[in-house]
Amino acid sequence: MNAAGVAVAVLVGGGVVVTVLAALGALRGRSVYVRLHYLTVVTSLAGPLVGLGLIVANGLGLTAASVLLIVVLQGITGPALGAAIGRVNAQRDNVVDAERSPR
């Protein structure tokens, strides 16, 4: 296994480990607000790690561009969804007023 292969294994393996740990951590979370943090770990750290590993494995090209697009989209939408899910939970818990919350 050459240096690139080792790098790919480390990146992909790291992404897989981070994902598993985040999922197990979310399972242990006591409240939904704590579990939301683990969601962002998957989209902002694990996804880019795996994506970077795939880019190194495939080299620059259309495949790498596709992987980059997927990872960037996931990284952008993940925190946005976390905020949306947090807001709807806060509305249910009467932490924020549903009438005053921005649409």
Place this chain on the structure above:
Amino acid sequence: MNLWFAGCAVLLLGGLAPAMFLAFRGPDVHRLVGLQLVASITTIVFLLLCQGLRQPSYLIVPTVLVVLSFAGTLVFTRLLGRRG
């Protein structure tokens, strides 16, 4: 089995199973976390599968999944949001 399929297997068992458990239990608004976690982990599984099968044309599947899961979860948050 190569690295890619091994990663898929680990993600399915260690990542997707807990996420699905989160999506199956609790109040409806709490399940949204599990729902989005399932979508995110499934996207990563698809990335690894595409590489393991050596079919880059299959990358359209995780691309569509990311977009649709974003829109779908937002629809759920909108429908489950409390109306004043």
